[in-house]
Amino acid sequence: MFQIRIHGRGGQGVVSGAEMLSVAAFLEGRYAQAFPSFGSERMGAPVMAFCRIDDKEIRLREPVLEPDALIVQDQTLLHQVDLFNGLPPRGYILLNSTKSIDELGLGGFARGVQQYRLCTLPASELALKHVGRPVPNAALLGGFAAITGVITLASVLAAIRQKFPAAVAEKNVAAATEAFELAVKTKETIDA
Amino acid sequence: MLKQTEGSHAVAESVALCRPQVICAYPITPQTHIVEGLGEMVKAGELVDCEFINVESEFAAMSVAIGASAAGVRTYTATSSQGLLFMAEAVYNAAGLGLPIVMTVGNRAIGAPINIWNDHSDSMSMRDAGWIQLYAETNQEALDLHIQAFRLAEELSCPVMVCMDGFILTHAYERVDVPTQDQVDAFLPPYEPRQILDPADPVSIGALVGPEAFTEVRYLAHHKQLRALGLIPQLAAEFRKEFGRNSGGLIRTYRTEDAETIVVALGSLNGTVQEVVDEMRGGGSRIGSVSICSFRPFPLAATREALQHAKRVVVLEKCLAVGLGGIVSDGVRKSLSGIVLNGYTVIAGLGGRAITRGSLKRLFQDAERDELEQVTFLDLNADVISYELERESKSRRTGPTAEAILRRIGTVASGIG
Amino acid sequence: MVKFYQTGTFTVGNRLLKEDQRSVQADMHRTNSLNSGHRACQGCGEALGARYAIDAAMQATGNQLIAVNATGCLEVFSTPYPQTSWQIPWIHSLFGNAAAVASGVAAAQRALGRTGVRVIAQGGDGGTTDIGFGCLSGMFERNDDVLYICYDNEAYMNTGVQRSSATPPAARTATTPALGPSPGNVFGTGKNVPRIAMAHGIPYVATASVSNLRDLERKVKVAMGIHGARYIHIFVPCPLGWGSASEDTIKIARLAVETGLFPLFEAHDGEVTASTPIRHKVPVAEYLKLQKRYAHLFRNPPDLERIAQIQMMADRNIEKFGLLH
Numbered sequence: 061m062f063q064i065r066i067h068g069r070g071g072q073g074v075v076s077g078a079e080m081l082s083v084a085a086f087l088e089g090r091y092a093q094a095f096p097s098f099g100s101e102r103m104g105a106p107v108m109a110f111c112r113i114d115d116k117e118i119r120l121r122e123p124v125l126e127p128d129a130l131i132v133q134d135q136t137l138l139h140q141v142d143l144f145n146g147l148p149p150r151g152y153i154l155l156n157s158t159k160s161i162d163e164l165g166l167g168g169f170a171r172g173v174q175q176y177r178l179c180t181l182p183a184s185e186l187a188l189k190h191v192g193r194p195v196p197n198a199a200l201l202g203g204f205a206a207i208t209g210v211i212t213l214a215s216v217l218a219a220i221r222q223k224f225p226a227a228v229a230e231k232n233v234a235a236a237t238e239a240f241e242l243a244v245k246t247k248e249t250i251d252a
Numbered sequence: 253m254l255k256q257t258e259g260s261h262a263v264a265e266s267v268a269l270c271r272p273q274v275i276c277a278y279p280i281t282p283q284t285h286i287v288e289g290l291g292e293m294v295k296a297g298e299l300v301d302c303e304f305i306n307v308e309s310e311f312a313a314m315s316v317a318i319g320a321s322a323a324g325v326r327t328y329t330a331t332s333s334q335g336l337l338f339m340a341e342a343v344y345n346a347a348g349l350g351l352p353i354v355m356t357v358g359n360r361a362i363g364a365p366i367n368i369w370n371d372h373s374d375s376m377s378m379r380d381a382g383w384i385q386l387y388a389e390t391n392q393e394a395l396d397l398h399i400q401a402f403r404l405a406e407e408l409s410c411p412v413m414v415c416m417d418g419f420i421l422t423h424a425y426e427r428v429d430v431p432t433q434d435q436v437d438a439f440l441p442p443y444e445p446r447q448i449l450d451p452a453d454p455v456s457i458g459a460l461v462g463p464e465a466f467t468e469v470r471y472l473a474h475h476k477q478l479r480a481l482g483l484i485p486q487l488a489a490e491f492r493k494e495f496g497r498n499s500g501g502l503i504r505t506y507r508t509e510d511a512e513t514i515v516v517a518l519g520s521l522n523g524t525v526q527e528v529v530d531e532m533r534g535g536g537s538r539i540g541s542v543s544i545c546s547f548r549p550f551p552l553a554a555t556r557e558a559l560q561h562a563k564r565v566v567v568l569e570k571c572l573a574v575g576l577g578g579i580v581s582d583g584v585r586k587s588l589s590g591i592v593l594n595g596y597t598v599i600a601g602l603g604g605r606a607i608t609r610g611s612l613k614r615l616f617q618d619a620e621r622d623e624l625e626q627v628t629f630l631d632l633n634a635d636v637i638s639y640e641l642e643r644e645s646k647s648r649r650t651g652p653t654a655e656a657i658l659r660r661i662g663t664v665a666s667g668i669g
Numbered sequence: 670m671v672k673f674y675q676t677g678t679f680t681v682g683n684r685l686l687k688e689d690q691r692s693v694q695a696d697m698h699r700t701n702s703l704n705s706g707h708r709a710c711q712g713c714g715e716a717l718g719a720r721y722a723i724d725a726a727m728q729a730t731g732n733q734l735i736a737v738n739a740t741g742c743l744e745v746f747s748t749p750y751p752q753t754s755w756q757i758p759w760i761h762s763l764f765g766n767a768a769a770v771a772s773g774v775a776a777a778q779r780a781l782g783r784t785g786v787r788v789i790a791q792g793g794d795g796g797t798t799d800i801g802f803g804c805l806s807g808m809f810e811r812n813d814d815v816l817y818i819c820y821d822n823e824a825y826m827n828t829g830v831q832r833s834s835a836t837p838p839a840a841r842t843a844t845t846p847a848l849g850p851s852p853g854n855v856f857g858t859g860k861n862v863p864r865i866a867m868a869h870g871i872p873y874v875a876t877a878s879v880s881n882l883r884d885l886e887r888k889v890k891v892a893m894g895i896h897g898a899r900y901i902h903i904f905v906p907c908p909l910g911w912g913s914a915s916e917d918t919i920k921i922a923r924l925a926v927e928t929g930l931f932p933l934f935e936a937h938d939g940e941v942t943a944s945t946p947i948r949h950k951v952p953v954a955e956y957l958k959l960q961k962r963y964a965h966l967f968r969n970p971p972d973l974e975r976i977a978q979i980q981m982m983a984d985r986n987i988e989k990f991g992l993l994h
Contacts, residue, residue, distance in 0.1 A: 271743075271783070273777065273780035274773060274776045274777055274780055277775070285682035292802070292991075301780060302780065303776040303777075303780050305772065305773075305776055305811070306811070307769065307772075307803075308803060308804070308806065308807030308810070309803055309805070309807070311765070311766065311769070312766070312769040312772075312803070312804050312807050314772035314805060315762060315773065316764070316769050316772050316776065317758070317773060318762050318766075318770050318771025318773060319737060319762070319769065319771060319772060319774040319775075319776075319777065320773035320776050320777040320780075321773075321776065321777075322691045322770075322774065322775065323735065323758050323773070323774045323777030323781075324777060324781065325780045325781060327773070327775040340977060342762070342763060343762055344764050345762050346756075349762070367916075422728065426902075444842035448758075449735045449758040449760055449774060450735075450758055451732060451733045451734060451735065451757065451758055451760075451786055453758050454755070454756060454758040454759070455758060455759075456748055456753035456755050456758075456759045456760075457759065457760040457761070458738075458744075458748075458761030458762055459748045459750045459753065459761070460744075460748060460749065460750050460759050461750045462750060465751075486777055487808035540961060569791070569812070587793075644684075669782055
């Protein structure tokens with residue numbers, strides 16, 4: 061089973077991101093579960109969503125306590141919420157930021173004992189560029205496909221097309237594709 | 253057809269396939285997506301011959317349902333928590349009048365304190381209203397149970413409540429197999445009412461019944477649910493034959509054959525329980541679990557059969573009988589009448605507190621050593637409790653309890669577990 | 670137009686009228702929807718009003734009617750288990766939900782394609798103005814195809830004469846006793862549901878009285894000729910609760926109209942379109958004196974101040990609805 065935890069703020073598409081991720085896995089014939097950590101509808105509050113992917117039926121219902129991958133949609137959460145709780149060694153961290161890992165003060169994590177596989181992506185900027193709104197979820201999924209290889213880009217794009225109406229979907233597809241290409245370059249570095 | 257979709261949406265699709273004729277809706281978290289989905293289908297013309305009514309309260313919702321059902325049409329509504337309580341009078345009325353309404357309850361805690369997250373206190377509050385109560389373990393089962401529910405309700409002339417965990421199931425994306433219209437039509441024929449308001453054949457429904465006949469009327473309601481004990485497994489078997497999967501029935505057992513410790517639970521919690529059972533079996537424990545699907549009627553005989561050879565039973569409850577302990581435990585205990593074994597009640601997951609594998613494993617291991625209290629509150633923060641009790645003993649004007657506790661445990665940002 | 674000169678009992682023999690002008694009650698083929706044998710008190714205004722109203726509705730709809738009844742006197746006296754007085758399909762659910770249940774019944778008729786079957790919801794003032802108010806407003810707001818009839822005897826009668834929001838000022842009830850400096854119900858409280866119904870903008874609102882049979886029947890028939898939410902508020906004296914003589918029911922109902930205390934009017938889409946003029950204005954004391962629930966106003970000395978306040982209410986109605994020419 062591969063477990064993903066997505067952190068962000070209300071309004072950033074954290075929940076839809078997890079849902080699309082589960083749809084992508086489903087399209088590859090796998091079982092997937094996605095659910096939010098819930099709160100009343102409120103923009104700006106920290107939110108989390110979870111996704112599990114497996115080749116057999118998923119029975120577990122607890123929140124993702126030991127994520128194999130973290131997706132952080134909002135860098136301002138870095139020092140507010142205990143984001144890395146439960147991440148195992150070599151766990152993936154995909155961060156939405158234009159800054160480098162060192163600029164974010166995370167150099168220690170990347171080079172430390174845990175050997176987290178950290179990757180930053182300017183997902184909000186990509187979204188602004190292609191979609192016109194800084195909702196980074198689709199781009200981050202493209203990045204996720206690249207650095208973890210757990211799902212293919214094609215599945216991500218198909219999931220995006222299922223989720224959004226045609227015109228908006230294609231813009232998100234473009235953002236996700238560019239994110240994928242950017243992330244592919246990082247993958248080799250972090251896998252080493 | 254296989255789909256990856258939100259639980260609420262799966263239920264909306266399932267209800268639509270059952271050809272409801274009147275749907276009444278009042279919003280309350282976490283069932284809103286179900287009725288919104290159905291409303292969209294009606295408005296878009298996908299669900300035909302169906303009236304979708306936006307009502308002004310849950311009391312109105314159940315009342316509109318009563319009127320529609322008494323007038324002879326297949327009727328559906330959904331609610332949760334406070335909404336279920338608000339319609340309580342009408343819930344009893346619907347059962348008393350023998351109207352085959354089907355209602356989804358998106359299980360959510362009841363306040364005060366106000367809480368939007370999952371537990372079973374809402375449906376438990378209506379357990380003796382005369383409705384049949386079925387609990388879904390997965391979104392697939394939630395989908396399937398609605399199809400069975402309409403059939404069950406109409407055959408018995410008894411309303412049916414399908415309970416599914418709020419957020420955990422309603423808002424979870426999962427793979428479901430949505431049947432075809434033909435499949436559902438073959439299983440669920442058009443509604444043929446036992447009673448109907450019809451100018452061509454007038455009847456009076458809802459008479460005052462005095463001491464001379466009230467007991468008999470109530471006995472017949474009880475008898476109806478006893479008949480359901482036979483009909484529910486029958487429908488589940490028929491469903492398995494037509495749709496190819498196990499859904500519904502009275503209870504489901506998991507690795508209980510040689511189990512010394514058996515865990516009993518309702519709803520989605522069973523998934524996590526089964527994971528822990530597998531892990532502990534791997535470590536040599538003789539442990540199994542029972543998922544109760546039909547809570548009303550309570551399956552006394554089936555539960556007894558499943559549990560009687562165990563050394564101990566742990567009933568995991570997402571509800572609380574304040575001042576007593578467990579609610580489900582009462583039924584379990586009754587089913588074990590005359591049998592001596594160690595019974596433990598564990599109150600867990602109230603107000604949406606996550607129930608983790610880790611906590612369950614520790615709990616079950618304590619149970620195996622018979623080191624559990626009669627009633628345990630899983631993951632209770634003892635520090636907070638003792639602090640609050642001490643504070644209350646020191647002064648009179650202690651202020652609102654909930655707020656004091658929230659202040660004590662610090663700001664609520666994204667607590668993960 | 671034929672002018673009728675009233676006889677001592679204000680009746681006109683039907684044999685003088687053309688057939689289509691005769692009352693439904695005079696018709697040999699009336700449905701008698703609320704059949705005899707019910708257990709209402711002698712002189713019950715509500716039993717009278719319900720029979721008039723439902724028979725008129727049955728004639729107007731070709732006997733295609735379903736009735737939904739709130740808990741209350743009418744429901745209790747008309748269905749003493751195991752008997753029923755109703756000759757029509759009828760359902761009683763709860764005290765406060767008649768309007769909502771009726772909305773459901775109406776929706777079912779649409780779902781079944783039964784366009785000719787119409788729905789009436791009915792209840793007393795308690796079930797309408799208080800506990801049933803939310804559901805009533807919801808039905809109005811949705812413009813559901815339901816005629817709601819309120820039989821207003823100005824208190825919760827079935828439970829022993831307790832005050833409702835329809836209880837008039839100064840009236841004695843079990844919960845507004847004639848004691849202390851302000852005996853009876855308090856002035857300045859109460860709900861005018863016909864005006865509230867009008868505020869919802871529904872197609873038809875009317876008030877009626879059991880003293881004016883043909884007017885009541887006509888209004889029911891007008892209502893049944895309209896689709897959408899409709900409301901008729903019928904004044905029905907209760908001899909037991911009001912402490913009046915059972916043979917005075919119609920007289921008291923007429924006096925309520927003739928004093929101006931209960932104006933008869935119709936409204937379409939939220940605006941008053943017609944009102945029934947008062948022929949001979951009567952001072953309120955003549956109406957109040959016949960009811961023991963106002964007896965405390967007529968002690969020695971009489972409570973002139975309160976009687977005057979009640980007179981003012983009547984005069985205000987007369988002015989507002991233009992009831993005197």
